[in-house]
């Protein structure tokens with residue numbers, strides 16, 4: 001039998017974007033106060049997906065200016081990424097139109113266990129805004145873990161740590177999970193966001 005040679009080429013890369021939003025930093029205390037008021041009044045969900053405490057995904061329905069600013073910043077970034085990625089993809093890439101965005105808060109304490117990897121499908125872009133990040137979390141505690149779903153080919157898992165005021169944006173199909181933070185007595189608060197797009201007609 002003739003010897004066969006497998007030609008291995010890699011085609012698909014996965015971008016994870018991050019950005020610092022200094023215009024939102026002066027309002028950190030307002031975001032945190034709103035989130036903690038929701039927690040205190042029981043506006044939280046029991047979720048199979050998350051171990052920690054999660055608010056209802058209604059934060060972008062609020063009319064206060066700080067929530068409008070976060071919404072607008074997120075949508076603007078998604079639109080810029082969408083345009084740039086389409087240009088990179090060339091003519092074959094379909095055009096998608098933004099439909100709506102949703103936002104909720106995730107509160108993690110030292111007692112919060114490990115959350116399973118999950119996606120945010122059928123959304124197109126998802127983001128985490130790091131609202132309150134304890135400074136005493138060692139190593140990769142409190143980071144965000146990403147897991148390539150194309151296993152067993154890649155077997156790739158990475159943990160990225162972001163700081164307060166940073167936003168991370170990634171494709172909604174990318175599996176991810178917050179990393180527990182058992183060493184800190186402080187609370188880790190993040191805002192999760194989804195942007196739904198549909199193919200343009």
Ligand SMILES: [Fe+2]
Nearest residue numbers: 118120176192
């Ligand atoms: Fe998530």
